[in-house]
Amino acid sequence: MATLKINGTEYTLDVEPEMPLLWALRDELGLTGTKFGCGVASCGACTVQVNGNPVRSCVMPVSAVQGQEITTIEGLAESTLAHYEPGDLNAVQKAWIDHQVPQCGYCQSGMIMAVSSLLTANPNPSDAEIDASINNVCRCGSYPRVRKAIRAIANA
Amino acid sequence: MKISRRRFILSSAVVGGGLAIGYAATRPSGHRIANDTLGEGSARYLTSFLKIDPDNRVTVYVNHSEMGQGSHTALAMMAADELDAAWEQVRIEQAPATDLYAAGDMAIGFAGEFGVPSFLMPLIEASAMKIAQIGNLQTTGGSASIRFTGQLGMRVAGAAAREMLIQCAAVRWGVPADECTTALSYVHHNASGQSLSYGELADAAARLEPPEAPTLKERKQFNIMGKALSRVDIPAKVNGSAFYGLDYKTEDMLFAAIRLAPVFGTKLVSVDATEALERRGVKKVIELEDSVAVVADNYWRAKEALKEVSAEFERSDNDSVSSADIAARFDEELTRSEGSKDFEAGDAEASLTQASEIIEASYRVPYLAHAPMEPMNCTVHIQNGRADVWTSTQDPLAVRGRVASVAGLNERAVTHHPSYLGGGFGRRLPFNWNVIDHATKIAMQFSVPVKTVFSREDDMQQDYYRPAATSNFKAGLDSNGNILAWHNRYTGPIQTPGAAHIPYAVDHQSIRVVDGDTHVPIAAWRSVDHSQQTFFTESFIDELAHRAGTNPFQFRMELLNKHPRHQQVLQVAAEAAGYGRNLPEGRALGIAVQESFGSICAEIAEVSIGSDGKPVVHKVTAAIDCGWVVNPDTAKAQIESGVIFGLTAAMYGEITIKEGRVSQNNFPDYEMVRMATSPEIDVHLIESGASLGGLGEPATPPIAAAVTNAIYILTGQRIRELPLSKHSFRHNSTLAKA
Ligand code: FES
Ligand code: FES
Numbered sequence: 001m002a003t004l005k006i007n008g009t010e011y012t013l014d015v016e017p018e019m020p021l022l023w024a025l026r027d028e029l030g031l032t033g034t035k036f037g038c039g040v041a042s043c044g045a046c047t048v049q050v051n052g053n054p055v056r057s058c059v060m061p062v063s064a065v066q067g068q069e070i071t072t073i074e075g076l077a078e079s080t081l082a083h084y085e086p087g088d089l090n091a092v093q094k095a096w097i098d099h100q101v102p103q104c105g106y107c108q109s110g111m112i113m114a115v116s117s118l119l120t121a122n123p124n125p126s127d128a129e130i131d132a133s134i135n136n137v138c139r140c141g142s143y144p145r146v147r148k149a150i151r152a153i154a155n156a
Numbered sequence: 157m158k159i160s161r162r163r164f165i166l167s168s169a170v171v172g173g174g175l176a177i178g179y180a181a182t183r184p185s186g187h188r189i190a191n192d193t194l195g196e197g198s199a200r201y202l203t204s205f206l207k208i209d210p211d212n213r214v215t216v217y218v219n220h221s222e223m224g225q226g227s228h229t230a231l232a233m234m235a236a237d238e239l240d241a242a243w244e245q246v247r248i249e250q251a252p253a254t255d256l257y258a259a260g261d262m263a264i265g266f267a268g269e270f271g272v273p274s275f276l277m278p279l280i281e282a283s284a285m286k287i288a289q290i291g292n293l294q295t296t297g298g299s300a301s302i303r304f305t306g307q308l309g310m311r312v313a314g315a316a317a318r319e320m321l322i323q324c325a326a327v328r329w330g331v332p333a334d335e336c337t338t339a340l341s342y343v344h345h346n347a348s349g350q351s352l353s354y355g356e357l358a359d360a361a362a363r364l365e366p367p368e369a370p371t372l373k374e375r376k377q378f379n380i381m382g383k384a385l386s387r388v389d390i391p392a393k394v395n396g397s398a399f400y401g402l403d404y405k406t407e408d409m410l411f412a413a414i415r416l417a418p419v420f421g422t423k424l425v426s427v428d429a430t431e432a433l434e435r436r437g438v439k440k441v442i443e444l445e446d447s448v449a450v451v452a453d454n455y456w457r458a459k460e461a462l463k464e465v466s467a468e469f470e471r472s473d474n475d476s477v478s479s480a481d482i483a484a485r486f487d488e489e490l491t492r493s494e495g496s497k498d499f500e501a502g503d504a505e506a507s508l509t510q511a512s513e514i515i516e517a518s519y520r521v522p523y524l525a526h527a528p529m530e531p532m533n534c535t536v537h538i539q540n541g542r543a544d545v546w547t548s549t550q551d552p553l554a555v556r557g558r559v560a561s562v563a564g565l566n567e568r569a570v571t572h573h574p575s576y577l578g579g580g581f582g583r584r585l586p587f588n589w590n591v592i593d594h595a596t597k598i599a600m601q602f603s604v605p606v607k608t609v610f611s612r613e614d615d616m617q618q619d620y621y622r623p624a625a626t627s628n629f630k631a632g633l634d635s636n637g638n639i640l641a642w643h644n645r646y647t648g649p650i651q652t653p654g655a656a657h658i659p660y661a662v663d664h665q666s667i668r669v670v671d672g673d674t675h676v677p678i679a680a681w682r683s684v685d686h687s688q689q690t691f692f693t694e695s696f697i698d699e700l701a702h703r704a705g706t707n708p709f710q711f712r713m714e715l716l717n718k719h720p721r722h723q724q725v726l727q728v729a730a731e732a733a734g735y736g737r738n739l740p741e742g743r744a745l746g747i748a749v750q751e752s753f754g755s756i757c758a759e760i761a762e763v764s765i766g767s768d769g770k771p772v773v774h775k776v777t778a779a780i781d782c783g784w785v786v787n788p789d790t791a792k793a794q795i796e797s798g799v800i801f802g803l804t805a806a807m808y809g810e811i812t813i814k815e816g817r818v819s820q821n822n823f824p825d826y827e828m829v830r831m832a833t834s835p836e837i838d839v840h841l842i843e844s845g846a847s848l849g850g851l852g853e854p855a856t857p858p859i860a861a862a863v864t865n866a867i868y869i870l871t872g873q874r875i876r877e878l879p880l881s882k883h884s885f886r887h888n889s890t891l892a893k894a
Contacts, residue, residue, distance in 0.1 A: 015454075016436065023456035027411065032403035033396020035578070037529055038612040042823040045529060073396035093394040100386060100789055103224030103797055105393030106529040106578030112394060131832035137823060139529040139579050140224045141800025143834035145793070 002062040006031070007075025017063035021055075022046045024062050025072060033073040033109050037137065044136030047110035048072050049079075054117040054133075073109040076116060091156070092116045095149040103140035111136050115150060124154040206235055206313050208321075212341050212355035214239065215247045216310070221550050222250070222389050223577035223584075224797070225852045226790030227302060229387045233786055234306045237380035238314030238373060240338035241354070248388050250574040302786055303754060303848045315370035320361040325352050328360075375784060375845075384789035389576065401548035401575045402533045404607065409535070410439055412598045412608040413458035414449040416590070416618050417469045419816035420675050424448060425468040432461040441465060442598055449598050455609050474675045474816040479624070482674050482813060483520065486626040486647045495645055495670035499657050502664035507641040511632025515703060519629070519692045520877045523811035524622035525818075525826060526681055530578020531615045532591040535607040536599035542569040544605070547592060548577040554586035562596040581801070582680035588620040616826055617818040620679030621811055623649070625672060627656075627692040632664075637704025639715075640664060646692065647672030652752075655685035658693050659722050659751065660715035676813060682801055683853040686752040690857035691806075691864070691878065694748035698865045699874060708747050708865060709735055721844055722749055725758040725779040728840050733760040733777035740764075743774065746866025748858035755782040755849030759799065759858040761835075763866035769884040771867055773803060773835040776859065781842040782849035791851050792839045798855025799837055804829045806860035810879050827881070 002013045004024065015024055022039075025031040025048070037045030039058045046058040049071040071079045080090040089097070092115050102108045111134070118125060118133045125133070130150055138146070207215040216232040232248045235241075318338055325343040326333040329350055337344050341354045375382070392398040417423065427448050429441035437457035442449045448467045452458035508514065534547035536559060543563055549555045552572040560567040577584060595608035610618065627646035634640055641664040646656060648669040656667055681687060701711035709730055716722045726749055730736070735745055742764045749758040762775040776799050785791050808827040812819045820826045864875040871885045 019454070019456055023454055027405075027454040027456070030405045031396075032399075032405060035400075035529075036402065036531065036609075038823050040612070040822050040824065043529075077395070089394065096394045097386065097390055100390060100793065102390055102393040103226075103793060104529060104577060104579045105224065105389070105398050106400060106576075108393050109396050134831045137529070137828045137830060139527060139581075139801075139828065141797040141804075141829070141834070142793075143800065143829070143831050144796050144837050146831065147834075 002066055004062060004066065004070060005068065006070045007072060007078065013062070015062060018061045021048065021057040021060045021062055021065055021070070025057065031072055031074055035106055035109055037107065037110070042137070043107070043110075044114060045107050045110040047113040047136065049076075049113055049117055052117060052120060054114045071113075073113060076113065080116065080120075090116065091153050092119065092149075095153050099145050099149040099152065101142050101145040101149050103138075103142055107136055107138045107140070108142075111138065111142075111146060115146070119150070119153060125150070206239065206317055208317065208354050208358040208361075210355045210358065212242075212353045213245050213247060214241045214341065214354070215249055217249050219250075219309075221548075221552070221574075221577050221580070221584075223548075223550065223580040225794055226387045226389075226787060227306075228389055229385065230302050230786045230790060231306050231310050232388070233380045233383075233385060234302070235310040235314040237378055238311045238370075239318050239354075240340070240379070241314075242340040243380055243385065245341055303850060306786065307848055311372050312370060315372050316367055317361070319367050319370050320364045321354055321357045323364060324357045324360045328352070328357075381786050382784075383787070385787060387790060393576075399575050400530050400578045401535070401546050402530055402578070402607075402609065403575070404535045404546035404573075404605070406605055409605040409607060410451050410453060410602060411455040411458050412442075412449045412451045412595070412606055413455065413462045413611070414447050414594055414598075414608060414614065415462055415465070415467060416447040416594075416614065418617065418818075419469065419472055419474050420677055421474070422446065422472045423470050425470050427468075428466045429464075432464040435461040435464065437461075440601065442601060444594060444597055447594060449594070449608070451598065451602070451606060455607070459611065472816065477675065477816045478814050479522065479812045482624060482676075483626065485674070486520075486624075486672060489647065489670045489672070490626060490628050490645055493670045495648075495668040497667075498650065498653075498669050499665060499667040501662075502641075504641045504643055504664040504666035507664035508630070508632040508643070510634075511640050512635045513633045513703075515629075515631045515633065515700065517629045517696055517699060517874075517876060519627045519695060521625055521688045521691060522809070522878065523624045523676060523678075523813070524681055524687075524805055524809045525616050525619045525811050525820070526579075526581045526583035526622075527615065527619075527823075527826060527828075528577070528579030528581055528583050531612055532583070532610040533607060534591050534595035535605050536563075536595050537605035538563060538596075538599050539603050541565065543571070543596075543599075545570065545572045546575060546605075546607075547572070547595070548575050548580075548584060550577070550580045550582075550584040551586045555592060558586070558589055558592050559596050562593050563600055581682040582684070583619065585680055588679050590618055612822045616811075616820050616822060619811075619818075620677045622681035622687060622805075623647075623651075623672060623678045624674075624676075625688045625692075627689070629692070629696045631696070631700055633700070633703065637700070637706070639700060642666075644668070644693070644696075645670060646689075649673065649678075650685065651678075651680060652685040655689040655752070656693065658697065659719045659749075660697060660712070661718060662715070675816070682798070683752060683856040686750060686853070686857040687802065687805065687860075690748065690750040690752075691860040694750065694858060694861035695864055695874070695876070698747075698861065698868065702868070707736075712747070712749065721756050721781050721846065722751070722758075724844070725749060725756050725781050725842060728842060729758040729760045729777050729779035732779065732838060732840055733762065733775075735760060742870070744866045744869035746862045746864065746869065748861035748865060750854070750857040752854045752857055753850030753852075754847065755780055755851065755854040757781075757795075757854040757858055759855070759862045761859065761862040761866050763863055763870065765867075765870055765885045769886065771807075771863060771880055771885065773807075773833075773863055775836045775838065776803075776862070777838045777840070778855055778858075779840040779842060780849075780851070780854060781844045781846065782851055782854070783846040784843045784848065785841050786848075788841055791841055794851040795839045795841075795855040796837045798851075798853060799859050800829050800834060802856035802859035803835070803863070805856075806863055806878055807833070807880050810881070 035045040037043035041056040437453040599606040630643035632641035701708040757780040
């Protein structure tokens with residue numbers, strides 16, 4: 001049994017302690033916004049936040065995140081906005097629309113989770129800081145727009 | 157590309173009032189997919205539809221997959237503009253995978269479907285229906301959606317609907333049709349001050365005979381096309397709600413992890429699954445001809461259990477084959493065989509004997525994997541003699557046919573449920589069937605949905621690859637460095653005819669192709685043959701430019717005097733990149749140009765050598781002439797994307813074969829350009845007014861040569877083998893002035 005607090009709701013799951021959080025989210029809870037890309041912590045498609053920090057859920061056993069605040073893309077806006085109404089977007093999600101960042105979109109849940117964490121910790125990152133902390137793979141090559149969108153938020 | 161077509165437009169009333177317009181175009185019947193799935197003599201049809209509801213909402217049914225190119229938005233823009241619809245009231249839906257059969261069979265084609273939008277049902281009763289014979293137009297690839305479906309389908313459907321709506325309004329008001337105008341989903345008669353919404357007219361319009369050849373707008377009349385409108389699929393892609401094939405989920409579904417024969421083409425011999433079967437959640441271990449699969453109630457459980465399965469695969473002649481063997485085989489074939497003609501001009505042999513100098517060079521590229529971000533997967537649910545399929549595909553219609561044939565079902569008993577694609581790049585085209593076939597065979601053993609997922613490792617090792625290839629050049633030059641003869645012999649196969657041809661004015665040419673088949677399966681990969689051929693030809697022409705002592709830009713411009721569009725893209729790129737101006741110390745500009753999929757793209761890469769001896773690409777300037785542009789922002793995004801895709805291949809891309817199988821496993825050993833290595837990209841769209849060219853692919857081909865041509869200027873090293881990660885460089889400042 002594992003008790004997980006995801007997007008503010010507690011779930012008790014009958015899963016092995018070593019099951020990666022990614023598969024508990026996707027296959028047990030049906031929270032499919034978090035994506036499977038590589039399974040080896042390389043691509044970042046599975047990025048969620050644990051206590052606000054970016055975590056690659058494909059290699060994070062559920063036992064390691066019990067009782068912690070887990071946020072997925074589905075709960076990101078609610079977790080960051082002071083006054084949340086269903087359908088609201090956080091600043092990163094809005095900038096992603098303004099700058100038309102996603103292409104296929106598959107990497108973007110992870111990208112948005114990673115960028116949201118970065119900007120909370122460091123609201124005005126340098127290019128080098130962006131490069132160092134956002135190393136998610138985007139096979140569609142949305143990187144120039146990711147950078148532009150981050151810059152726009154930082155300068156807002 | 158010239159395709160002769162006849163157009164037929166179908167119209168029908170909609171349940172509850174409203175107008176639906178369908179459009180069908182003929183295509184050459186030799187389309188390979190049509191032939192493959194239906195065999196000789198069977199016609200298949202696909203139409204794109206417009207629906208107008210009484211409340212004035214317009215729905216555009218798009219028959220192409222959205223894999224990030226923005227074509228759902230662009231296609232709907234084309235229909236909506238011709239219709240003079242209010243864009244805010246336009247909805248877009250993906251058309252179901254269905255086909256219309258000739259004459260009376262059309263009814264069956266639709267009626268047998270599940271999940272057909274209800275508005276399509278009345279079409280079945282429509283008597284005045286005319287049907288066009290058409291190839292499968294549901295494939296998304298070849299940068300074709302906008303060029304063919306958009307131009308010949310969406311725009312015609314929109315224009316036809318508009319004319320029918322005007323006609324109805326004119327009759328109702330008793331005024332001549334040519335006094336009526338349209339705007340924002342209304343018909344107006346200015347003289348009498350009357351207006352009616354499309355929704356109010358749609359029901360009556362649906363009873364009219366559609367015009368055979370509606371008039372399309374001139375470009376200056378466009379209201380929606382040409383605007384940088386936001387993509388309709390993006391909002392769902394920022395909050396996790398976008399649905400991809402891998403996201404299909406039901407309470408009772410099962411998950412399969414699979415191990416395929418590591419050496420392509422070999423079969424499974426024996427399996428020991430005793431331990432795996434005891435693991436939690438495992439339902440079954442399934443032996444297939446070339447693979448073993450574990451089915452469990454969670455993908456991770458299936459995958460973990462699969463590790464406990466020991467499987468033996470048969471030995472084969474290919475067990476010892478390596479990439480080096482393949483390269484040696486290519487070299488041998490290129491020496492031994494005359495090959496077959498790809499292109500010939502003048503007398504290339506004789507002119508070689510007149511040359512004062514002969515330059516030879518051999519170029520080589522490895523196999524490449526597609527590695528779309530969404531790993532390959534397919535969910536199949538077989539019950540009561542029918543199948544439902546969820547898989548991200550570039551061709552839903554072909555998937556339907558494939559699942560039907562594997563499962564032994566009638567095509568009409570199979571429904572493909574559309575989803576977004578987490579990237580395609582050619583991997584999700586027909587013939588790359590492995591995941592579809594395996595998923596179907598596995599699901600046949602259950603009555604609940606079973607999702608078969610290729611891990612990233614499976615995806616890397618069981619792809620259909622961009623071919624490895626070698627290209628041997630020989631050029632004869634006169635004493636002034638002018639090219640007398642151009643010889644190129646390369647390993648095939650030819651997947652995109654013309655990719656190895658050059659636009660340059662060389663009178664004597666011999667371009668020949670020899671057999672390059674190996675046991676490694678191949679397929680189309682973004683830009684197909686252009687990806688390797690452009691690296692080859694644009695590098696070798698650059699060698700000849702340096703040999704002639706002319707700067708590579710000028711050299712190309714002079715040899716392109718019969719190709720003003722090529723000259724223009726080069727000119728625009730050169731000016732924007734500051735070609736010829738002083739660069740920061742240690743940097744150089746490399747240039748390349750290629751025509752592909754109806755567009756011409758020039759790229760200039762600004763490169764330096766990093767302290768680690770690896771190239772750093774700072775900036776890429778791209779200029780593309782794609783005729784004209786439907787949506788400038790999605791067009792730019794596609795160019796950025798194409799550049800980065802090609803740059804990843806040039807820098808890191810390499811699938812190596814060892815002991816008959818692929819060595820690479822996952823992203824760590826099949827590296828990608830990431831934020832830190834992604835250059836600034838400056839895109840210039842040129843609207844020459846020529847017919848619409850593609851955008852999804854043409855930016856990929858030039859980048860490799862643009863980068864290696866810059867490296868030559870920086871270091872004096874001519875890179876004739878990719879990827880660049882194999883090479884190490886030293887900056888040579890004396891050459892940087894070249
Ligand atoms: S899926 Fe977790 S990092 Fe790639
Ligand atoms: S948008 Fe397709 S992988 Fe990033």
